[in-house]
Amino acid sequence: MRIILLGPPGCGKGTQADIVCKEYNIPHISTGDILRDNVKRKTDIGLSAKQYMDTGRLVPDEIIIGMMQDRFSENDCKKGFLLDGFPRTITQAEALDNLLEKMDISLDHIINIDVPDEDIINRISKRLSCPNCGEVYNLLYKKPKKEMSCDTCGGKLHQRDDDKEEVIRNRLDVYRKQTAPLISYYKQKIKNVNGSKDIREVTMDILKILKS
Numbered sequence: 001m002r003i004i005l006l007g008p009p010g011c012g013k014g015t016q017a018d019i020v021c022k023e024y025n026i027p028h029i030s031t032g033d034i035l036r037d038n039v040k041r042k043t044d045i046g047l048s049a050k051q052y053m054d055t056g057r058l059v060p061d062e063i064i065i066g067m068m069q070d071r072f073s074e075n076d077c078k079k080g081f082l083l084d085g086f087p088r089t090i091t092q093a094e095a096l097d098n099l100l101e102k103m104d105i106s107l108d109h110i111i112n113i114d115v116p117d118e119d120i121i122n123r124i125s126k127r128l129s130c131p132n133c134g135e136v137y138n139l140l141y142k143k144p145k146k147e148m149s150c151d152t153c154g155g156k157l158h159q160r161d162d163d164k165e166e167v168i169r170n171r172l173d174v175y176r177k178q179t180a181p182l183i184s185y186y187k188q189k190i191k192n193v194n195g196s197k198d199i200r201e202v203t204m205d206i207l208k209i210l211k212s
């Protein structure tokens with residue numbers, strides 16, 4: 001199964017992606033996670049990407065496309081994949097089309113999770129993550145058992161720099177201008193899901209599409 005999950009930052013893509021990937025036993029490929037890992041390890045990609053990520057801007061296409069080319073060549077992608085946060089521009093979508101053509105594979109589903117901006121700002125500003133293991137929490141609907149401490153590894157939870165309100169507004173602006181045009185790009189294949197519903201209902205709607 002090869003899937004793209006589209007939607008604005010904070011629409012719940014990461015949470016839904018984890019569930020779907022477990023269900024279908026496919027890798028969850030999040031460009032945001034790969035970039036954060038590179039920033040943490042201070043790799044060349046991380047050092048170039050950090051300035052963009054901290055201010056909510058998109059990392060240049062050539063960096064992302066090279067990074068994804070490498071990721072697709074890994075063995076686990078043979079059984080399928082779910083793309084979360086990629087593509088994010090028309091140039092990336094065209095590069096993805098070329099990569100898929102070269103690998104002689106195609107996408108099975110493209111799902112767009114839709115959530116209004118004000119809900120997103122409310123949600124993201126309550127999001128916490130573990131810098132140690134990457135687990136994500138939300139004070140609205142997925143609270144850690146112990147305040148500010150990761151249930152999985154005990155790490156001290158923090159708010160991502162790019163989850164602060166002014167950066168979120170910028171990320172939403174970037175999304176509307178640079179990523180939302182992908183909805184028309186994929187119009188023949190895309191299915192919309194209402195991401196304002198309860199997490200479990202959104203999952204059911206997504207699984208229904210994947211089984212169709």
Ligand code: AMP
Nearest residue numbers: 031032052053057058059064085086088
């Ligand atoms: P995310 O965790 O998907 O919200 O991504 C966090 C940040 O990483 C974004 O605000 C961008 O700065 C950068 N990023 C992630 N994926 C991409 C992408 N496909 N293209 C460009 N920048 C990206």
